[in-house]
Amino acid sequence: MIPDRVVELLHGPTWIQIGTRDEALRPAHALVVGAMVHDDRRTVTIFVPAARSERLLRNLRENGRVALGLALASHEAYQLKGTYVSSRPTDDAERTRQEARRAALLADALKAGYPPAIARPLVLGLAYTPGVAITFRAEEVFLQTPGPGAGTLLS
């Protein structure tokens, strides 16, 4: 089960990245623009720009392995590892969710001290439509905040 704090961050102004790999164990990266934890607290749907999804989905359909890293500007960080379930285009409600998240992410970046000249283009430049919703089942959650507890299995 995904801990409360991690659910809060997945729904909040958090920088999220997905890691996958191909059959030759070559890793691949993509930025995630929003996430939603399902009621079972184990299933997660993430949103990525369609233009960045081709390699990601090919890897996931081949082997299903997902690593999802999330971090706040404060450096508080976690990682989920799990297995791919499904994908589909994002819908209107999800696009609205992504727009709200971008606004929150910008506010958080400014609060963390990023100058507006960096925070605005950095956050508002995140492409999100057309988007793909990717659902996976989280099997492990790790603390990843820099420090002695980094790598601790939380769930």
Add this chain to the structure above:
Amino acid sequence: MGILPDEIKPAMQGVIPSHVVTCSRDGTPNASAISQVYYVDPDHVALSHQFFNKTKRNIEENPRAAVWVISPETFEAWDLELEFVRSDTSGPIFDVMEMQIEAIASMVGMKGIFKLRAADIFRVIAVTKAVGERIPLAEIPGPR
């Protein structure tokens, strides 16, 4: 002529954190933020090895890494495909990275936590602009 374009250099100054994905021998990917990707030469970069042990263990098992960097000037992002070459615990690359990591740690309140253990040197196999990930600057609403 090397593989890295000059325009990528601002993305390697540690202004905006970068991301790194590695993969263990058993095929489990690992995704982590990284303080800085250091430009060594047109064909090599160095990643700061501080404390993210899973990334380090994965690299020992499987030398491939995927790195994402973004320029704080143009806000263009790049994907790098890397292969591990060696780990430096002293020398000119280590010394410069150590100084820069200390500066970053001071700026972000992580002094005493961010400490460079090694400069991990990677060969750049491929570099591509992360097309489709960014909205062009001219299309972003409001003042910069």
